[in-house]
Amino acid sequence: MVWGCMSSHGVGRLHIVSGTVKAMDYIEILQNKLLPTARDFLGNQSRIFQDDNAPCHRAKVVQKWLEDHTVNRMNWPGQSPDRNPIESLWFRMGYEISKKKPSNNHELIYISFNIFLQPYCHERSAFEIGAFHAKKM
Numbered sequence: 001m002v003w004g005c006m007s008s009h010g011v012g013r014l015h016i017v018s019g020t021v022k023a024m025d026y027i028e029i030l031q032n033k034l035l036p037t038a039r040d041f042l043g044n045q046s047r048i049f050q051d052d053n054a055p056c057h058r059a060k061v062v063q064k065w066l067e068d069h070t071v072n073r074m075n076w077p078g079q080s081p082d083r084n085p086i087e088s089l090w091f092r093m094g095y096e097i098s099k100k101k102p103s104n105n106h107e108l109i110y111i112s113f114n115i116f117l118q119p120y121c122h123e124r125s126a127f128e129i130g131a132f133h134a135k136k137m
Helices: 023-042 060-068 086-100 105-123
Strands: 002-007 010-016 047-049 132-134
Touching (some): 002 086, 002 105, 023 047, 023 060
Antiparallel strands (some): 002 010
């Protein structure tokens, strides 16, 4: 499985996940992937983070971590992937990966970033298509 984030500024860092993601695994991903991406794209601007309401996202320890790191979550109904813009990106990414048939994580990352993700999002950077957005204050 792959964890990733995106915004209107482009695609953020990807993380290859092995097995089930537990709350502490998710916090580590947020710390090492989400926060650096948000800083790179938005600096100190306010932003709103959207996840897909998976069980590890709802854990109390994760909610506390998000609060402690001033990550504002978008409230939206669970089980509604059609409302999450990253689902379209995952679909397209899966299609491109299935054509290339990577045999290891290195090939998966190469395909994801160099062949698909960067050109796809940069061409559409005028649209708010991301997992987190700058919030106009």
